[in-house]
Amino acid sequence: MKGVEATPEEQERLATGNNNGSLDCKIPTAQQVQQxxxxxxxxxxxxVFLSGWVLQGMFLTYFVSVTTTIEKLFxxxxxxxxxxxxxxxxxxxxxxxxxxYLAGRGHRPRWIACMxxxxxxxxxxxxxxxxxxxxxxxDVHLDAHRAGPAPVCSQYANATICDASQxxxxxxxxxxxxxxxxxxxxxxxxxxxxxxxxxxLGIPYVDDNVGSRQSPLYMAITIGIRVIGxxxxxxxxxxxxxxxxxxxxxxxxxxxxxxxxxxxxLGMVFIAGFIVILSTLMFFFxxxxxxxxxxxxxxxxxxxxxPFFKDFFATIKRQLTNDILMWRxxxxxxxxxxxSGVYSFLPKYLEKQFRLxxxxxxxxxxxxxxxxxxxxIITSGVVILKLVPSARQVAAWxxxxxxxxxxxxxxxxxxxxxEENFRLLETGSVNSSxxxxxxxxxxxxxxxxxxxxxxxxxxxPCQAGCADSRQLDNSTWIYYNCSCIDDGGRGEKAMHAxxxxxxxxxLSVLEGFAVSGECSGPCNKIxxxxxxxxxxxxxxxxxxxxAVLLIIRCTDKHDKAMAMGVIQFAIGVFGNVPxxxxxxxxxxxxxxxRDTACxxxxxxxxxxxxxxRHFFLGLSAGLxxxxxxxxxxxxxxxxxxxxxxxxxxxxxxxxxxxxxx
Numbered sequence: 001m002k003g004v005e006a007t008p009e010e011q012e013r014l015a016t017g018n019n020n021g022s023l024d025c026k027i028p029t030a031q032q033v034q035q036x037x038x039x040x041x042x043x044x045x046x047x048v049f050l051s052g053w054v055l056q057g058m059f060l061t062y063f064v065s066v067t068t069t070i071e072k073l074f075x076x077x078x079x080x081x082x083x084x085x086x087x088x089x090x091x092x093x094x095x096x097x098x099x100x101y102l103a104g105r106g107h108r109p110r111w112i113a114c115m116x117x118x119x120x121x122x123x124x125x126x127x128x129x130x131x132x133x134x135x136x137x138x139d140v141h142l143d144a145h146r147a148g149p150a151p152v153c154s155q156y157a158n159a160t161i162c163d164a165s166q167x168x169x170x171x172x173x174x175x176x177x178x179x180x181x182x183x184x185x186x187x188x189x190x191x192x193x194x195x196x197x198x199x200x201l202g203i204p205y206v207d208d209n210v211g212s213r214q215s216p217l218y219m220a221i222t223i224g225i226r227v228i229g230x231x232x233x234x235x236x237x238x239x240x241x242x243x244x245x246x247x248x249x250x251x252x253x254x255x256x257x258x259x260x261x262x263x264x265x266l267g268m269v270f271i272a273g274f275i276v277i278l279s280t281l282m283f284f285f286x287x288x289x290x291x292x293x294x295x296x297x298x299x300x301x302x303x304x305x306x307p308f309f310k311d312f313f314a315t316i317k318r319q320l321t322n323d324i325l326m327w328r329x330x331x332x333x334x335x336x337x338x339x340s341g342v343y344s345f346l347p348k349y350l351e352k353q354f355r356l357x358x359x360x361x362x363x364x365x366x367x368x369x370x371x372x373x374x375x376x377i378i379t380s381g382v383v384i385l386k387l388v389p390s391a392r393q394v395a396a397w398x399x400x401x402x403x404x405x406x407x408x409x410x411x412x413x414x415x416x417x418x419e420e421n422f423r424l425l426e427t428g429s430v431n432s433s434x435x436x437x438x439x440x441x442x443x444x445x446x447x448x449x450x451x452x453x454x455x456x457x458x459x460x461p462c463q464a465g466c467a468d469s470r471q472l473d474n475s476t477w478i479y480y481n482c483s484c485i486d487d488g489g490r491g492e493k494a495m496h497a498x499x500x501x502x503x504x505x506x507l508s509v510l511e512g513f514a515v516s517g518e519c520s521g522p523c524n525k526i527x528x529x530x531x532x533x534x535x536x537x538x539x540x541x542x543x544x545x546x547a548v549l550l551i552i553r554c555t556d557k558h559d560k561a562m563a564m565g566v567i568q569f570a571i572g573v574f575g576n577v578p579x580x581x582x583x584x585x586x587x588x589x590x591x592x593x594r595d596t597a598c599x600x601x602x603x604x605x606x607x608x609x610x611x612x613r614h615f616f617l618g619l620s621a622g623l624x625x626x627x628x629x630x631x632x633x634x635x636x637x638x639x640x641x642x643x644x645x646x647x648x649x650x651x652x653x654x655x656x657x658x659x660x661x
Contacts, residue, residue, distance in 0.1 A: 045285055049202045050225045052116055052278045056195045057229020059123055059271050065237025065362040066264035068348055073137055073261055074177045082584025085344055087185045089576035091192020092568055108205045109285035115197025116279035122190030123272040129180045130265040138245060140173045150448030152461045152469055153440035200568050217385045227374035234366030236267045238359040319566045324554040327633045332567050333575040334627035338620035340576055341583035349616055352607045354417055354526040368530040369537045376541030391641035394546035399631030401543035402624050408536040409621035413613050417523035423456040436484040437465035447605040450479055451519035455491030464514055472501050480513040487512040493519050553641050586615040
């Protein structure tokens, strides 16, 4: 009999398995109907898969959002933090190619479910240091910030020397940190292995189970929803850092106090629990949701009986000899490096450059950048769906977004707050001495900035030559009889403290005094930074859907997962592994003052804001300009790509025998 084409509604029912018995000669069993109604659906898969991807993204940015807390607790440099962040990418590198080859030809949902469980194990592992050493580390931290005034000027040389208890605390912290850093590296390595399956197997599975014309919208939803994860990670970090590290204990001071340590571990427990639940659901999805109406050709059946690794190297060779894929891979690496590098240290940049507290810096990072990126991605997917642009048009817009981003980063270099005005600061030295305080013996004094009434910031009351101190409230001290401070000054912060605590009648205090903390106050330039930064993130994100479609469309249908694996491998090796280390080194290069603890160098206490802007944002702009060059090479070759290949052969209905009317 001669077949006729199925209607669009019937094709959709075939694709989703919901045919109501009208198009299938075989009557499904009750168990099959129940399975199809629950898990034989692209929409249900998208819900579970995207929830897992959101949680994966949440963990990565959550860890970034608590890095300043971890650095403060463990006294780590930004380069060390960068090495830890690179561990997740090393885990991806170790598994990306083999996993995508094996899983691309196997049961993808089950592979994704197993990778989710591995991811949960890695996340829980990051909580172990708090369980084992949290109390001891907190005691050490509080010892270093014990209540009381900072050291003042002393006539005796041994007055400010590190005592035995401080020395023991410093040794304890060093021994614990030596164990915890390798442990965190291993756990984040496991996290990288787990997130490989979610990142590289989910998109090809979705693309195989929807029509090519609907694919841009699904890709936009997939990538756009993924961006929500990092945004929620920053928001979760903002909430958890406002909770004390021991939620059952009231420390007696708030999150603005230097002694405060946020509950950096709390969000990880939440994320791991939900990942385990989603992995359980993922096991129930079928190997393929979209039912092919025609049996696969004999060649495909014979290929399934061949050993898995028989054509592994041939598959790799096909990817490496695909010139468009290679240029697109180079472009992907260079597109991701600036974004990943900036977000790895964006909260710290906002804290140091605009003097924001940790929780506010996390909120700005999540709302001002990442959520805007999600909006840009979804918008671009809708535009591609409606306008159906050619491959060259998509490639051209991707190149334009790189150029706009690069130029925008240069503009942001000029958006800054006034530099802190130190009386004397020798780069790298806390013990910068003034002639007026030479006899105060400030050699082993830690960084304890005070704001003098002359509107200048001193590294410590000792450097300012202050002889006496008085506590004003829980976290504010006033230091007076300061030989280096001009008693005729009327600095804003100092006079505000005099007014707030009604010190006008205390003449002994008002003759050369300083209050704890730096002189600089809030800076409204942050609003201009957020506006420009959010616009750049929106523009750059609008090119991501087209970039992913170019990757999928420039390869054979059966090589989609492997092409994503090649991209993931390259991004890991050449992008995400060196990226946080390079950007961490750039941040450390702007450090002008490192604190000391018992003669040992600790974390950076003060940054040169001019150098920080130039190193941090300039590096991002330069890398994105290289991405623009790669995008132009892709554009020159994109004419060979078909952005809308024909769907699978359409279903045909058996037609009744012809009858005479």
